Amino acid sequence: MKNKLFKFAILLFALLLSACSLPTPTSMAPLSIAIHPNTATVHYGGCDPHVLQVNANLSGDIRTVTRLTMQWEFHRPDGSVTPGANGSGELPMTPSAPGIYTWNYDFGAGPGFPYQNFIINLNVKAYDNTGAVLSTASVNGLQWLSCTSLYAVPPVAHIVMTSNLTAGPNPLYYGSCDPHVLNIHMVLNGDSETLARVSSAEADVEWLNPDGSATADIVNGEQVHLTRNADGSYSGTEDWGTATRGTFTWTTPLELRVEGYAYDSSGARLIGSYRDSSTGNIISEASDIVTVPFLPCGGSGTGTGAAAVTPTDTAAATPTAQLAAEVIPTLNAFCRKGPGTLYDQVMVLQKGTAYNVIGRDSLNSWWQIQTTGSNACWVGDANVSKQGPVEQAAIVQGAPLPGTPGNFVSSFVCNLKSKTLGVSFNWAGEAGVSGYRIYQNGSLLTTVAGNLTTYHEAAPLGEDLVYELEAFNAYGVAARSSTNVPVCK
Numbered sequence: 142m143k144n145k146l147f148k149f150a151i152l153l154f155a156l157l158l159s160a161c162s163l164p165t166p167t168s169m170a171p172l173s174i175a176i177h178p179n180t181a182t183v184h185y186g187g188c189d190p191h192v193l194q195v196n197a198n199l200s201g202d203i204r205t206v207t208r209l210t211m212q213w214e215f216h217r218p219d220g221s222v223t224p225g226a227n228g229s230g231e232l233p234m235t236p237s238a239p240g241i242y243t244w245n246y247d248f249g250a251g252p253g254f255p256y257q258n259f260i261i262n263l264n265v266k267a268y269d270n271t272g273a274v275l276s277t278a279s280v281n282g283l284q285w286l287s288c289t290s291l292y293a294v295p296p297v298a299h300i301v302m303t304s305n306l307t308a309g310p311n312p313l314y315y316g317s318c319d320p321h322v323l324n325i326h327m328v329l330n331g332d333s334e335t336l337a338r339v340s341s342a343e344a345d346v347e348w349l350n351p352d353g354s355a356t357a358d359i360v361n362g363e364q365v366h367l368t369r370n371a372d373g374s375y376s377g378t379e380d381w382g383t384a385t386r387g388t389f390t391w392t393t394p395l396e397l398r399v400e401g402y403a404y405d406s407s408g409a410r411l412i413g414s415y416r417d418s419s420t421g422n423i424i425s426e427a428s429d430i431v432t433v434p435f436l437p438c439g440g441s442g443t444g445t446g447a448a449a450v451t452p453t454d455t456a457a458a459t460p461t462a463q464l465a466a467e468v469i470p471t472l473n474a475f476c477r478k479g480p481g482t483l484y485d486q487v488m489v490l491q492k493g494t495a496y497n498v499i500g501r502d503s504l505n506s507w508w509q510i511q512t513t514g515s516n517a518c519w520v521g522d523a524n525v526s527k528q529g530p531v532e533q534a535a536i537v538q539g540a541p542l543p544g545t546p547g548n549f550v551s552s553f554v555c556n557l558k559s560k561t562l563g564v565s566f567n568w569a570g571e572a573g574v575s576g577y578r579i580y581q582n583g584s585l586l587t588t589v590a591g592n593l594t595t596y597h598e599a600a601p602l603g604e605d606l607v608y609e610l611e612a613f614n615a616y617g618v619a620a621r622s623s624t625n626v627p628v629c630k
Contacts, residue, residue: 169201169202169204170200170201170202171201171202171276171556171558171559172199172200172201172202172203172206172267172275172276172558173199173200173201173276173278173554173556174197174198174199174209174265174267174276174277174278174554175197175198175200175278175554176195176196176197176263176265176278176279176280176552177195177196177197177198178193178194178195178263178280178283179192179193179194179195179196180193180283181282181283181284181548181550182283182284182285182286182548183248183261183283183284183285183286184248184285184286185248185285185286191247191248192245192246192247192248193245193246193248193261193283194243194244194245195211195234195243195244195245195263195265195280196237196241196242196243197209197211197234197241197242197243197244197265197278198240198241199240199241199242199267200240203240205269205270205275206267206268206269206275207268207269207270208233208234208267208268209233209234209236209242209265209266209267209268210231210232210233210234210265210266210268211231211232211234211244211263211264211265211266212231212232212263212264212266213232213261213262213263213264214261214262215259215260215261215285216259216260216261216262216625231266232244234265242265248285259284259285259286260281260282260283260284260285260624261283261284261285262279262280262281262282262283262624262625263279263280263281263283264277264278264279264627265277265278265279274557275557276555276556276557277555277627277629278552278553278554278555279551279552279553279626279627280550280551280552281550281551281552281624281625281626282548282549282550282551282622282624283550284547284548300327300328300329300401300402300403301327301328301329301330302325302326302327302344302399302400302401303326303328304323304324304325304326304399305320305322305323305324313381313397313434313435313436314381314382314436314437315381315382315435315436315437316381316382316437318382319382321380321381321382322378322379322380322381322382323378323379323380323381323397323399324376324377324378325344325365325367325376325377325378325379325399325401326374326375326376327342327344327367327374327375327376327401327403328374329342329373329374329375329403336373338405338406339403339404339405340404340405340406341366341367341369341403341404342367342369342375342401342402342403342404343364343365343366343367343401343402343404344364344365344367344377344379344399344400344401344402345364345365345398345399345400345401345402346364346365346379346397346398346399347397347398348395348396348397348398348435365377365379365399367401375401375403379399395434395435395436396434396435396526397434397435398523465497465528465529466497466498466528466529466530466531466533466534467495467496467497467498467527467528467529467531468495468496468498468508468510468520468525468526468527468528468531469493469494469495469496469525469526469527469528470490470491470492470493470494470496470520470524470525471492471524471525471526472492472524473489473490473491473492474489474490474492474520474521474524474525475487475488475489475490475520476488476489476490476510476512476518476519476520477518477519477520477617478518478519478539478540478616478617479519479539479540479542479616479617480502480506480507480509480519480537480539481507481519481539481542481617482521483542483617483618483619483620484519484539484540484542484616484617485616485617485618487512487518488512488518490510490520495528496510496511496512496520497510497511498510498527498529498531498534499511499517499534499535500517500534500535500536500537501531501532501534501535501536501537502536502537502539503536505522505531505532506521506522506523507519507520507521507522508520508522508525508527508531508534509534509537519539539616540616541573541614541616542614542616542617542618542619543571543572543573543574543575543612543613543614543618543619544571544572544612544619545571545612545619545620545621545622546568546569546570546571546577546610546612546619546622547568547569547571547622548567548568548569549566549567549568549610549622549623549624550566550567550568550624551564551565551566551608551624551625551626552564552565553565553600553626553629555629557629557630560602561599561602562599562600562601562602562626562629563597563598563599563600564597564598564599564600564606564608564626565595565596565597566579566595566596566597566608566610566624567594567595568594568595568610568622569594570591570592570594571612571619573614574591574612574613574614575591575613575614575615576588576589576590576591576612576613577589577590577591577593577610577611577612577613578610578611578613578618579596579608579609579610579611580608580609580610580611580621581600581606581607581608582604582606582607583607583609586598586608591612600626600629602628602629602630603628603629603630604628605625605626605627605628606625606626606627606628607623607624607625607626608623608624608625608626609621609622609623610622610623610624
């Protein structure tokens with residue numbers, strides 16, 4: 142009897158359990174982080190905004206989150222990276238409300254420096270109590286500017302080369318007749334922080350042979366060491382008349398090219414860009430070139446120690462017709478819609494073909510030429526030899542190019558559980574833009590209309606991503622803005 146009662150009790154308990162089933166736990170969305178900086182541009186110095194505050198809002202399954210950290214760094218225009226305050230390690234974020242963490246830093250203490258185009262990138266990570274990373278998110282492309290002299294000087298060292306001789310009727314001589322000494326002078330402009338990195342400078346010297354090939358200076362290799370002056374400039378000399386250099390013969394002036402470079406203490410060549418004071422465009426430049434015509438003493442014959450030709454009484458020479466103003470490409474060279482490499486290519490000029498010069502830029506670094514009929518385009522001075530009064534051509538302004546897009550900022554959400562990476566971009570629109578091209582790791586990703594200032598994509602996993610934004614119009618492109626997205630894995 143007792144056994145039957147026990148079995149009945151068990152059956153009754155099972156029936157009660159089935160009638161009162163427990164609720165199924167509600168599933169939660171995967172953890173994600175949204176980063177919200179209080180500004181896209183922060184200033185160094187006393188002007189506003191000078192406090193950068195970053196809020197990280199958590200959504201989804203936040204039950205296992207124990208802490209958030211933030212890592213930040215400065216990206217220089219030359220590609221180098223400077224860690225933010227307190228080093229490059231991860232800084233703790235402070236919980237300010239359920240699911241919200243905060244971090245801030247005040248840039249206002251201290252004097253201003255003329256920084257430009259420095260970029261601040263932020264990376265936030267969420268951890269559980271075992272130290273495992275649950276999710277990451279980043280905001281890239283925040284601008285860091287100084288309160289003072291925002292655009293007074295270039296952000297990266299810009300080199301200007303000059304010499305005692307310039308292209309014209311009086312060449313530099315190879316041999317003992319005058320002038321045979323080339324005085325080289327280099328002036329560097331830029332912000333004080335960048336100029337402080339310069340520790341040495343040199344000039345590469347070569348001449349261009351009649352066939353277009355370049356011959357290095359056979360005395361000093363290719364490099365002439367320049368000495369620093371008290372005013373921060375650099376100077377050096379190259380004497381073509383006192384050393385034994387061998388015997389060479391040529392009959393028309395060669396082009397002697399002197400290209401200057403600056404180096405930091407590690408021996409790395411300074412590269413970067415500067416803001417053109419007249420147009421406001423960012424122009425890439427790491428060096429400058431000065432050229433002079435180059436002849437043996439007397440205009441032809443042997444070079445070493447050749448005496449200058451002594452004038453004699455002869456009958457008056459018959460006047461010769463002045464040469465036409467022409468440039469002759471020393472290699473197959475691009476001809477463009479305007480004076481600069483940001484202008485679109487029109488055609489390829491054939492090496493050795495003479496083209497009439499109808500205009501020039503103010504620096505004589507680009508020549509406007511007539512091709513066929515009334516068609517015209519521009520060729521760079523470094524790619525041509527010149528004859529005739531090319532420098533008497535009228536100065537011509539190039540067609541307007543679009544401005545470089547400002548505030549190009551990326552944000553992303555890396556979801557490790559769903560294995561997805563969503564990246565969003567925002568930028569400031571520019572006037573006169575036909576459209577924008579977005580590049581991913583150097584390859585064209587997409588082209589969007591000129592009235593758009595946002596874009597979103599599902600990005601690939603497992604690699605660091607570099608995005609570049611390029612504005613374009615009917616004449617050419619602007620210098621690219623860039624932003625980085627770290628690997629999602």
